[in-house]
Amino acid sequence: MVDTLQPTTEHAHDDGHDEHHGASGLLNWLTTTDHKIIGMNYTVTSVIMMLLGGAMAMLIRAQLTVPDGGLVSLAKYNELFTMHGSIMIYLFAGPFAFGGLANYMVPIQIGAPDMAFPRLNALSYWLYLTGSITMLLGFFTAGGAANFGWVGYAPLSNSLNAPGAGADLWVGALILTGFSAIFTGVNLVATIFYLRAPGMTMFRMPIFTWNMLVTGILILLAFPVLTAGLVMLYCDRHFGTHIYDANGGGSPVLWQHIFWFWGHPEVYILALPFFGMVTEIIPVFSKKPLFGYKGMVFATITIAALSTGVWAHHMFTTGVVLLPFFSFMTYLISIPTGMKFFNWIGSMWGGQVQFTSAMLFSIGFLLTFLIGGITGILLASPPLDFFTHDTYFVVAHFHSVVIALVIGAMAGIFYWYPKMTGRFLSERLGKIQFWLLFGGGLLFVMPGYLVGLRGMPRRMAVYIIDPTWQNLNIWSSVGGFLMGISMLIFAANALKTMKTPKTAGPNPWDGHTLEWFTTSPPPHHNFYSLPNIKSERPTWDYFHPDAPALTHDDHDPSHVPGAVKADAQ
């Protein structure tokens, strides 16, 4: 028989393992330290932020359907694109991934009862929530919200050019969410290093957990730099320092160095979790083991290492950065990223691919991210970057990347929703949503590349009266609206599902990893029992005891290794 024991855990003040003991409703929500509830809090809050940021995008796209659009004032337009970018990057993509799904799934995937520091985890959420509210408060101040772009470039962000409280709220919000991210990074790394179940060696961890470990390390390397930069920005604004002020002997370019030293690793802090999600989903719905497990791990580590040395490719046109160094390093990143793509394709190759919503979103992620990645390689060339800098080509490039992340987020939600709630999302609505989101995303970005190559600058509320420019902008806006509709369908799907019975069961997808071994939703401290862990697919091994277990050196299921590792043997 397969040995299914669980090491016992001790609750600090409740031997009965019943966390709530009297606390219920609002009090339970305020006092919880359960990683699953905190993960759900993060997920719901960040999805609300995405809807808010998306609503701002709808206004921006509506404004740009005509060259001299008067839907919003020029000043309000500056606030809209600043807050749209800030909300999507700082308050949605990162917190959704490392605060939401990772918080919920990582402890379960490694067989742990909770995160290593549950109270720090709760504090992370409260700092994230208050940071989000702080940033949004800017809209209610006399001078309006921050209006200098999500990158907060000096001198646009100094007290002369951005004197209002909205800018200070933006700075304060990022300090709060920055600490929140750092605490989450600490928690993820400590949890993965110290709370793995027996037999869960580093090279048996699910790829999502590996990616979250590397993301956690990147957070620890990158976020303190941004937080320090923001403190200096605040000092420049209020305490008379001149750190980023050229007139006082400071350097505005220093802000760019500091910001992008955080900002480019941040791109991978955002992307790696979604790489991890689709790496979980593709093998499960291809009915195959992951192709190239170790290659995936090393590609992730290499991406993280290289991502710390490419920051100034955002600064080519400043004229004061070392072009060959940053260009070469940026090109290098395409190698491990390309390796991941081949492994994803290899995982599907020859498999029995099931086109569920989660799988469709995963494939959509690959295609959309590929477009963003390839145009990123173009932009790594300084001559091409000089030509397209601050045009819609760049906007289309990074929107290809971030739309891929939104599609990847949907893949993760459809895949893990049964585990988190015990219920299935509607597959029919999911597929309609997929085609609207994927098609709308492509329709949104493609005209952007074209109008960018024609020279349309970004962050402009009005543009020259030119039929080609306007037509391309209209198509782009139609794509944006389709994406908006797809999100409404998702909201309807989630609301509709709330009333359905819990029929998911523990393992609806015949999954590979430990989260599919426990109930849906999992109990407090996650497991009643655990299987022995002999490969990176412990749940699959348990439910398929007659199948030959795989070692990393042998991923060919048709080959029976000499030493069959399933415990049942």
Added chain:
Amino acid sequence: MKVEARLLIWLGVFIGIMGIVYGIWSKEWGGTAMLIGTAILGIFPGLYYRWWSKRMGDRPEDRDATMAEGAGRIDTFPGSSIWPFALGMGCWFLVLALVFGTWFVVIGLPLVIFAVSGATAESRRGGDASGH
């Protein structure tokens, strides 16, 4: 713990080499300082883990092991606690003080001190304030 240590040391060494090459080539000291600092941030904890891995040997999660080998108490996990919320609110008020005036400090600072003290006392007691 060996793999964990190697991961951090490898990252730190790679970034350190990159920092040295970048510093010599570019003579731009802001980026060089950040790269070297980042390298140290990888190498220091990596060496610490390496030292620990030699002291304690392989844990059940570092090798082939059955669940029975890891049976027993894993750790002490704090239950529900109001202090993270209180500390979060205190920090929020302190940040709002940076924007709306120092009177927010009057609320924020005591809240932070109260929450940190409460959380510490809770840890020392091994339970929450209600005495469960």
